[in-house]
Amino acid sequence: MGTTTKSARRKSRAVTIHEVAAVAGVSPMTVSRVINGNTNVRESTRQQVMRAVEALDYTPNLAARSLAAAQGTRIALIYTNPSGAYLSELLVGALRAAARTAAQLVVHSWDGYSAEAERSAARVLARSVAGVLLPPPLSESRGVISELVKAGVPVVALASAHVAPDVSHVRIDDFRASKEMTAHLIARGHTRIGFIKGPPNQTASARRYDGFRAALVEAGIALDDSLVQQGHFTYLSGLAAAEKLLARRKRPTAIFASNDDMAAAVVSVAHRNGLEVPRDLSVVGCDDTSAATTVWPELTTIRQPIASMSNTAMDILLRSIHTEQHEVVDHVVDHQLVMRDSVAPPARPPG
Incomplete structure (x- = not known):
């Protein structure tokens, strides 16, 4: 019998991006960035990945490439029992940033979850998203935050006055x-x-x-x-x-x-x-x-400025994802007193 050629072997089983990553000694995300021409990759890393691609005769699947690109910028916004008006403003800002950057925004409601259920949901979520946006009260949940940080997922906490050392914050004073x-x-x-x-x-x-x-x-x-x-x-x-x-x-x-x-x-x-x-x-x-x-x-x-804050939070997450440098940022946004018609001097001296 004749010798099986490399070409025939490749046709029998397609090489996966994970195999390329293992040979190159990098993450599948990095392989995806190199293949998609992302500039935020060191030249030495790019060459290392391309050598692995050539050695394994790897041909990216177009559908898989599209999926990998989407997952690379998949951001989750998780809420529990917020004010409807507050949630609306949050979504406006986050969707604006998603449209501007072609990121994929997914919105999850964890209403009624126990603390343990929240931790479990965070562990599962960490496998499918590149970053997480946490409005209050989840921005105060050390259980949820610790699970996401442990999984290496960048997090931005919104409107929390407690500045944790391991996640970024966008807030007012x-x-x-x-x-x-x-x-x-x-x-x-x-x-x-x-x-x-x-x-x-x-x-x-x-x-x-x-x-x-x-x-x-x-x-x-x-x-x-x-x-x-x-x-x-x-x-x-x-x-x-x-x-x-x-x-x-x-x-x-x-x-x-x-x-x-x-x-x-x-x-x-x-x-x-x-x-x-x-x-x-x-x-x-x-x-x-x-x-x-x-x-x-x-x-x-x-x-x-809730919409502006969630927009800024998305930008911080995407910058962290694309540079692979999970820099912790504490971004304090200016507030403003808005004077309308609900205040006047007291009608009579108190007492």
Whole structure:
């Protein structure tokens, strides 16, 4: 019988990109980058890969090349129970970046997952994506983050005031923003100010409350604990907190809710109780989502540029993926106080 030629051997079983990677001593992703002409590969590495390609007589499959390219820029955005307005802004920014860079954005909801289920889902996800975008509250989950980091997947945490050393962050300075808003209310004459906190498991919520307290201290105003209510960044929690604050015999002249959904709920409760905003009660929020402009009067609030932040986060992820250098970045975005019609001086001196 004749000797089997190299050509016949290749036809009987196609060489895979993983075999090329093993011979070249690099990752399959690097082989894909070389084959697709990516410039972010060292010349010595490129030559090493091409020698392996020639030695194995490797011919890339066009469909496989397209799939590899898509997987190389496949970014996951994972959310759990966010404000609908907040999620909408997140998606606008992330989709804008995906369209601009030809990255593939996949969106996952992990609502109702236990901590262990989140960790398990993170381990599975790490096998199929090149990077992960984590909005709150998952941006605070050490379990999820540790699984992704352990798998070598770059992560950008959004809107977390806790700056972890192993992931990148895009955020505003929640403490300074909240302090400035509280100072604005004080400058308008308010000294009896109610505050509705966000979820206790989110550091951004804690920093907003810290900023509120710092502004009171700076102005020489004693903190009245009875004017502080717990919320959870939801409209319903804002309703419950506002009912308690406005039921007080000596009610506040202004309420600072630590997100717009809860601030919109405060306006609703005020109207239901026959109070006019801002004549009888000033109301401010935070984030400047669509909720701020779908109530009457429109809310004075802190603009957290959520769409711009998720756009920036996508850019950071893609830069990390394409350069294979998982540089950790803490990107603090400028906030802005947006003045609308929900604030006025108190109708009567508090007391």
